[in-house]
Amino acid sequence: MPNVKAALSRLMHTEFFGQASRGLRGPLIAALLAFLVGLPCALIMPPLDRDESRFVQATSQMLETGDYINISYQDGPRHKKPVGIHWMQAAAVKLTSTVEARKILAYRWPSLLGAALAAFACAWGASRAFGTRIGTKAGLIFAVSFMLSTEAFWAKTDAVLxxxxxxxxxxxxxxxxxTRDVDKADPPPKLGKxxxxxxxxxxxxxxxKGPVAFLILALPILTLWGWDRRITWVRYLNIGWGLILCLAICGPWAVAITITTDGAFWTGAVGHDLKTKLDGGSEGHFGWPGYHTLLLAITMFPACGLLGGAIQTAIQRRTEPAIRFAVAWFLPAFLFFEIMPTKLPHYTLPTFAALCWLAAVSLDLSLKTWAKIINLVFGLLGGVLLTGLAWYGYKEYGTQGSLLLLVAVGASALVLMIFAAWLLLRNQQRTAFGFLLASGIIAHLSFVSLAASLTPIWVSRKMEAALQAHKLDPRLGIAPGPVATLGYSEPSLVFEMGTKTQLLNENAPAAVKALKEGRPVFVESLQEAEFQKAAKADGVVPRVVTKVTGTNYSNGRDVVITLYDNPLPEAVRPAE
Structure with missing residues (x-):
């Protein structure tokens, strides 16, 4: 261990770190790290329910139909978010794959690049505020933070946003x-770039993501106005010109979707989706105030081990413009999400770079006892929670091969964090920072690898494997399609099997009709009785092919799904 500490201390030495982060090297290193931490996860994780699979399915339908204005999920409109992420995903699929291949990685490239951009921008902004050494540390700690690394491999809006x-x-x-202290008589600074x-x-x-962008940008400006008691610097933003640019970029699609849907998109996206999030717990995601604060132990892991130092920095150096800006960036938006009744862990992610700025600055401070205690509590809490979640997943759904991954999670999230916390208590910040980075990288990779190995929770993937094993996958050209499913209706199955996949919900007669057409049918156990009743009434004897068991993690229910086949006479069955 002394050799490890010495090596990390040399790596984090001021002179070395300053040389390595000179110019744009620091932001580029942070971007590369964020990309490399997310990439293995994007490669191994199946399509996720429910948001990711709905996003990528909507994008695949754009590619199939050539309609890049409307956003649809199967036969229904999806009036929730603007079109930007779908255009990015469509471009990524065209460049790296095909829509027929249904490769989830192709849809995840924009999120990976969005996370890399976030780490780059965090380091770039902090470098201009505090110097390249601190800026690079801020970018690196943001790059490996658990929430950003997780959003990096989810093909939806949040990493890009x-x-x-x-x-x-x-x-x-x-x-x-x-511009904060520029007088009217002074020449205006050059701010073109x-x-x-x-x-x-x-x-x-x-x-x-529409109005969320306005919220994150407007709250810091209003906060600084009240804090500084002046807002003259805002005139240098060229707001009129900037809004014209925004209108030129966003306006054409906004007009097109308004005409195409006769205004229904805005009724759904703003009048329903946004309104339900502000009024109450949308889609069962209600949370009490304090939810996001406690969750910082996981979402900001391993930077949660610097939370006390970040708070001390904000208090002790609050008169400095850069520190004041970071506080105004983080605190108002974070509090807004704490008050908002609908809560999901990723909502506060766009504020985390500001917290990383403060955390990186704290590494050069002599911390007070209370700040060290907060560092210790949140760092160890994060390690315990991540290890506990990994243990639960392994205990409930793990295989023998998952045990090594569980050990890796515990060793990195808990053991390495304990060393980092101990070093911070002893004022050895440089070495502690190295342990924090190592803890974040290894903990995230091993945690996601463990999740990917828990085969019982990947029900859609098991259903696809059952079809292929019994040569009933319509894509093989043997059995007719599309596949029908009664009871189980997760969007990951639609993405895996194709847009025409029939989600019959509780329509048992339609499932029997599909069987009579020679198509494979999945029946979830809760719908089994109605299915058998409808089959008997129609004179059909379904043939059991196999059963798929597992846990639907979207609703927490154990499922037993039977695959049925009712072969057509050979005369009408497609030739093999």
Missing amino acids: TGLLTLAMAALSIIYMR ELWIFWLATAFAILV
Whole structure:
């Protein structure tokens, strides 16, 4: 262990770190790390229910139909989010795969690049505020944070949104620090590059997730107005020109979707989706205030081990413009999400780069006892929770091969974090930072690998394997399609098997009709009695092919799903 500590200390030495992070090298290293931590997870994880599979299925339908205006899920409209993420995913699929291949990795490239952009922007903004050494540390700790690394391999909006908003906020911080104390009589500072970055990132963030972008950007500006008791610096944002640019980028699709849906998209996206999140716990995701604060132990792992230092930095150096900006970026938006009744862990992610700024600065401070205690409590809490979740998953659904992954989670999330916390208590911040990075990287990779190995929870993947094993997959050209499923209706199955997959819900007669057409039918056990009743009434004798068992993690229910086949006479069966 002394040799490890010595090596990490040399690696984190001020002079070495300063050389390695000179110019844009630090932000690029942070971006590369975020990409490399997310990539293995994107390769091994099956399509996830429910949001990811709905997003990628909607994108696949754009590619199949050539309609890049409407957003649909099977035969129904999907009026929830703007089109930006679907265009990015469609471009990624065209560049790296085909829609027929149904390869989930092709749809995940934008999220991987979005996470890399977030780490880059975090390091870039912090480098301009505090110097390249601190900036690089901020970018690295954000790159390996558990929530960003997780969103990096989910093909939905959040990693891309975080990347764009972090870039916009980094540019805004530079504008704020350059213009905050400029007098009217002073010559205006040159801000061409920063203004272009700010407004372009803002426009594309709006195209990805609509009004959320305005919230993250507006709250810090309003907070700084109240804190500084002046807002003259905002005139340097060229708001009129910037809004015209946003309108030019977002307007064409907004007009097209309004005309195409006769305004129904906005009724669904704003009038229903956003309104239900603000009014109550949308889709069962209600949470009490304090939810996000306690969850920082996991979502910000391993940077949660620097949370006390971040708080001390915010208090002790609050008069500095860069620190003030970071606090205004993080705190108001974070509190808004704490108050909002609908809560999901990723909601606060666009604020985390600001917390990483404060955490990186704290590594150069002499911490007070209370800050060290907070570091210790949140760091160990994060390690215990991650290890506990891994243990639960292994105990309930693990195989013999999962045991080594469980040990890796515990060794990295708990043991390495304990060493990091001990070193922070002894004021050995440089070495502690190395342990934190190692803990974050290994814990996330081993945790996700463990999750991917828990075969009972990947029900859709098991259903697809059952069809292929018994030569009933319509894509093989032997059995007719599409596949029908009664009771089980997770979108991952639709993405795996194709857009025409029939989700019959509780329509047992339709399942019998599918059997009579020679198509394979899955029947979940809760629908078994109605299915058999309908089959008997129609004079059909279903043939049991196999059973698929597992746990539907979307609703927490154990499922038993029977695959049925009712072979057609050879004269009408497609030739093999």
